[in-house]
Amino acid sequence: MATPVCTIDENGIHAPTYQACLDYFKAEYRGIYGQDVYLENDSQDGQLLALFALALHDANSMSVSVYNAFSPSSAQGVGLSRVVKINGLRRNVATSSTVDLRIVGVAGTTISNGAAADDAGNRWLLPVNVTIPPAGEITVTAIAAQPGDMKAAPDTITTIATPTRGWQSVTNPSDAVPGAPVERDAALRRRQAVSTALPSRTVLEGIVGAVASISGVNRYRVYENDTDITDVNGIPSHSIAFVVEGGDAQTIAETIARKKTPGAGTFGSTTVTVIDAYGVTHDVRFSRPVQVDISVAIVLKPLAGYTTGVEESIKQAAVDYINAVEIGGGEARVVEWGEVIEAIKSIAGKDAFRLVSLDLSSPGGPGTPDITLAFDEASHCDIADVTVSIAP
Structure with missing residues (x-):
């Protein structure tokens, strides 16, 4: 009879089923005590062999888990966090909201431990020291003082919460x-896969890999216009356009400047000044995604086993998909x-309900049935934006 333990070959690891383990023990037992011994489930000997088989099956399952933990494509949880270190990555921890602020003031002014406030009175903390360059303005990434999903629409952070001589104005574009x-594991696996492009053969893949590895970057998209005319997205000829959600603006700009080829243009709504190794300043442009809030209206017919827990799982599944759609759709x-x-x-509770209808909508109107995104737009959905109704 085949071995009851795991085997590894060129195709990977193979584990026998619980029934195969039980059959093995029964066959060996009968080989010792005779073929006429009674080993069904209602016998003491049969129950003892079942315990042995279950223990072996659990050990086989653990062996499979250990084997899978060595690959980023199958590792889970802490195991995945450990294995991606070989790519120089760390699992992103929970973060506060961030926003790019355009600081305008007198050149040379240093703002220490500065903060701005939005129309609702929420404080946004600037980097510890911000020095306004000769151009008279600088873009920095501020962090919300309160953790959680803090929102701020464009041009709503306009109050200087820590007045500083020479600091004239602040706004969020x-x-x-x-x-x-x-x-989540799925997001970390995607980031690990992209990170392998760092030593790639093409420059663009290398830039994407470097930007994706920046701490705090959630979603990103790059567009390249290698033609002699401006493309349909408004990207000038021979330019690249990054759209990046999350991450520090200065770090993103420095990464793009360090990785791109000389003479290649950058395009976007955010401009950051980068100083090269020779002291020359360069304006690097990229965009922050325009958030498109999407609502989901679900009508279903509950079946046996439908609970409020199933309803919450339905909402979470919709939110997880929408928030994972790449920038530009x-x-x-x-x-x-x-x-x-x-x-x-x-x-998990998919058999406890029957879906009657599902509609998507955004500030631009109802879906048809999909929601169309512009090249620099990112979809967003909260649990509160998903409604579940029971069909009459």
């Missing part, structure tokens, strides 16, 4: 990036209605 929970540039349905149908 783009939406704040919501604080994120601890990075992928090749089709949409948040796909069908993918939201697939995400909901994949939850």
Whole structure:
């Protein structure tokens, strides 16, 4: 009879089933005590062999888990956090909301432990020391003083909370990036896969890998216009355009400047001044995504086993998919209605309800049924934006 323990070959690891383990013990037992011995489930000897088989099956399962923990594509939890260190990565911890602020003032002014405030009175903390360059303005990334999903629409952070001589004004050209929970396994796997592009053969792949590895970066998208004319997105000829959610603006700009080829242009709504090794200043441009808030209206028919827990899982599945859609919506540039349905149908309680209808909507109107995104837009959804109704 085949071995009851795990085997490893060129195709990976293979573990026998619990029944195979039990059959092995029964066969060996009968080989010792005779073929006529009674070993069914209602016998003491049969129950003892079942315990042996279960223990062996559990050990086999543990061996499979250990084997899988050595690969980023199959490792989970702490094991995944450890294995990605070989790529110089760390799992992103829970973060506060961040926002890019445009600071205007007298050249040479140093702002120490500065803070700005939005229209709702929330404080946003600047880096410890900010020095206004000769151009008279600088873009820095501020962090919300309070943890959690702090929101701020464009041009709503306009109050200088720590008045400093020479600091004249502050504003946020783009939406704040919501604080994120601890990075999920799926997101860390995607980031690990992209990080391997750092030593790539193409320059653009190398820049993408470097930007993706920056602490705090959640989603990102890069566009390249290698033609002689401005493209449909407004990107000038022979330029690259990064759209980056999260991460420090100065670090992102310095990374792009360090990795890109000489003479290649950068395009975006955020401009950061970078000083090279020779003391020459360069304006590096990239964009922060424009947040598109998406609402989901679900109508379903509950079946046996439907609970409030199932309803919460439905909402979370929709939120997780929408918040994971890449900036610009992928090749089709949409948040796909069908993918939201697939995400909901994949939850553990999928047999406890029947989906009657699902509608997506955004500030631009209802989906048809998908939601179309511009090249620099990022979809966003909160649990509160998902409603579940019971069909009459």
